Amino acid sequence: PTIYLITPTYSRAEQKAELTRLGNTLLHVESIHWILIEDSDFPSNLISNFLARFQALSKNRSNIRVTHLVKRTPIEYRTKLNDPNWLKPRGVLQRNEGLKWLRNNRNNIDSRGIVYFADDDNTYDLRLFDEMRDTKKVSCWPVGLVGGLMVERPLVNDENKVIGWNAVYKPERLYPLDMAGFAVNITLILKNPKAFFTLKVPRGFQESYLLKQLISDISELEPKSDKCTQVLVWHTRTERPNLKQEVKLKRPSNENIEV
Numbered sequence: 001p002t003i004y005l006i007t008p009t010y011s012r013a014e015q016k017a018e019l020t021r022l023g024n025t026l027l028h029v030e031s032i033h034w035i036l037i038e039d040s041d042f043p044s045n046l047i048s049n050f051l052a053r054f055q056a057l058s059k060n061r062s063n064i065r066v067t068h069l070v071k072r073t074p075i076e077y078r079t080k081l082n083d084p085n086w087l088k089p090r091g092v093l094q095r096n097e098g099l100k101w102l103r104n105n106r107n108n109i110d111s112r113g114i115v116y117f118a119d120d121d122n123t124y125d126l127r128l129f130d131e132m133r134d135t136k137k138v139s140c141w142p143v144g145l146v147g148g149l150m151v152e153r154p155l156v157n158d159e160n161k162v163i164g165w166n167a168v169y170k171p172e173r174l175y176p177l178d179m180a181g182f183a184v185n186i187t188l189i190l191k192n193p194k195a196f197f198t199l200k201v202p203r204g205f206q207e208s209y210l211l212k213q214l215i216s217d218i219s220e221l222e223p224k225s226d227k228c229t230q231v232l233v234w235h236t237r238t239e240r241p242n243l244k245q246e247v248k249l250k251r252p253s254n255e256n257i258e259v
């Protein structure tokens with residue numbers, strides 16, 4: 001089955017570096033369809049060129065398919081440069097745009113496909129993609145370096161059923177896992193055409209908000225990664241680069257150079 005990776009991305013100094021790193025990972029994975037959604041009103045040259053290069057590279061390797069979409073977060077929901085990162089939800093409308101694309105293209109997509117929300121800054125072990133590929137409804141696994149813990153994870157019994165969570169950050173969440181901690185079979189996405197993320201829930205509740213539209217309780221979750229004892233994805237975050245010497249230059253250091 002194809003894995004549909006939904007990746008929101010936004011323009012900032014380190015964007016190309018992040019996507020290069022993620023792209024290099026994906027070049028090692030079979031049957032991927034990468035849906036990249038820019039937080040913008042129009043496609044940027046940077047991303048268009050990146051995807052063209054990426055597609056060419058992948059031809060000789062895993063033959064990844066790529067879809068380039070755009071959806072801009074309205075001004076009142078946008079994180080400003082000096083806002084703390086937890087103030088506003090991030091990537092919400094972009095992920096919804098990816099879901100819409102899948103539904104609009106239901107006749108042309110792999111009906112056995114899997115949907116995974118892959119943020120552009122996380123770190124993905126190649127084995128994660130093998131784990132998620134046979135998701136029947138919703139699969140889940142631990143995520144490293146998130147929720148204020150070394151690992152946030154589902155607790156799983158000997159029968160490989162989820163029986164609870166180790167979450168400490170907002171443990172009242174219905175499904176206290178990170179966006180990187182689950183994948184969904186495409187049939188659930190198509191069967192529930194109104195299931196979306198929303199700008200209207202507090203931070204940390206996106207995942208629960210979506211999942212409660214797709215499954216009725218934790219008994220429907222399929223634990224992966226050896227009964228959720230292995231970390232195959234990390235919620236890494238990139239330090240904002242220090243560019244303060246730029247102001248001392250008459251011309252920007254990257255004049256005519258894409259960084």
Ligand code: UGA
Nearest residue numbers: 008009010039079085088089090091094119120121179237
């Ligand atoms: C955490 C979660 O891991 C995210 O899945 C969740 O979307 C986010 O919190 C949230 O606050 O809603 P965090 O590392 O803080 O993630 O967020 P980012 O990685 O900065 O953003 C998540 C995704 O949205 C990234 O792929 C990023 O490129 C994209 N994004 C971010 C936008 O498209 N627009 C923005 O203005 C900011």
Ligand code: MN
Nearest residue numbers: 119121236237
């Ligand atoms: Mn992130």
